[in-house]
Amino acid sequence: MPRYYFHLRHRPGPEGLAVDEDGDDLPDLDAARLHALAVARDTIARTRTDIVRDWFVCAFEITDEAGRHLLTVPFSDTVPDEVP
Incomplete structure (x- = not known):
């Protein structure tokens, strides 16, 4: 099974x-x-909201074991595009 690394860009x-x-x-x-x-x-x-003012500037930069960048997942992706 591959190993992925989740570097936090803040x-x-x-x-x-x-x-x-x-x-x-x-x-x-x-x-x-x-x-x-x-x-x-x-x-x-x-997390307390006073520590990070805007979570939407944060993202996970996912890399593989060789350190190759595979994918960036912005925290803004946690919000659905459409609200029911």
């Missing part, structure tokens, strides 16, 4: 990236995207 520039040193084993990139969205939702719900 502002532009190299100082704005929290590096995931551990990663997670997931079946494929679709599962990695769903995992990133679930973690983003949980992070938004658990």
